Amino acid sequence: MQNSKTKFLTRVGVLSTIAFALMYLEFSVPLFPAFLKFDLSDVPALLGGFALGPLAGTIIELIKNLLFLLIKGTMTGGVGELANFVIGTAWVVPAAIIYRKNKTKKNAIKALVVGAVSMVVAAALLNYFIMLPLYAKIMPIEAIIAMGSAVNPNIVSFETLVLFGITPFNIFKTSIVSVVTALMYKKVSPVLHK
Known part of the structure; x- marks a missing residue:
């Protein structure tokens, strides 16, 4: 039991450092x-x-x-870090729960997609109402x-910043990070399960 806790903490520590x-x-x-x-810090x-x-x-x-x-x-x-934590967790937790139930390649893709959708929705709501x-x-x-309007003239208000700035960015981010994760997981999985 103690050995498995030590392995868990070691792996989490290494992945946290990489992230x-x-x-x-x-x-x-x-x-x-x-x-x-x-950035790719959600991959670990x-x-x-x-x-x-x-x-x-989550850890x-x-x-x-x-x-x-x-x-x-x-x-x-600290708002940026709080947002990164909460929104990252909104992605990682559903993906991990779905993948845990059936560890197949098809289910991993489903988990990444559901997690990404969860993150995009959570990010829009949390950014609008809290962050x-x-x-x-x-x-x-x-x-x-103004920072949003500088790259997209459709951004003229708080609402349009979330709709035309933050949400498309998160769709872009989840797409890239999901592909990188899918490509890497089978290669690093044996090390993480030793």
């Missing part, structure tokens, strides 16, 4: 508002969720964001909307 390192490789995508950064959380269960994926999401906040600091007052209002306390909402 944290991948957060540093973030970059803006020219088609989306500049404050939305793309999804891999951990698939191999070790939804709790592992990986939490640790990577806490480390990023503590070591890099933040210009978002953007919190972020607006640090930066004027007009400036946030």
